[in-house]
Amino acid sequence: MHCQACGDAAPTKHVSFHQNVGLVILRFPSSIKGELCRGCIDKYFWRMSLISFFFGWWGFISFFWTLFTLPMNVITYLGALSVPHRVR
Numbered sequence: 540m541h542c543q544a545c546g547d548a549a550p551t552k553h554v555s556f557h558q559n560v561g562l563v564i565l566r567f568p569s570s571i572k573g574e575l576c577r578g579c580i581d582k583y584f585w586r587m588s589l590i591s592f593f594f595g596w597w598g599f600i601s602f603f604w605t606l607f608t609l610p611m612n613v614i615t616y617l618g619a620l621s622v623p624h625r626v627r
Contacts, residue, residue: 542576544583549576549625554615557608558587560594561601568604577622584616 540551551574560567571583588609595605 540574542579543573544571544575544579547576547578547625549578550622551576552580552619552622554580554583554619556583556587556612556615557591558595559591559601559604559608561596561598561605563598566598566601566604575619577619577624580616580619580622584612588612588616 541548542551553573554575555570555572558569560569569587571587575583591605591608591612595608596602
């Protein structure tokens, strides 16, 4: 299969990672969904989860949305650990 993020021919898994950036009265959600290789799974999990961890709490709705987003990203990531890394 081909990774939908980087295009490499590698083993993939369907994943969905979410990110939330909160402001006092606004929030800026983002997500990536699709068949991703292990390298892209690692990259997007860490990028989106760390941004949510540091910038997701700064609003009333964002605070609760981040409490949902972070555990879901971790559960998705743990479920994707069985995808082998591509050997070059």
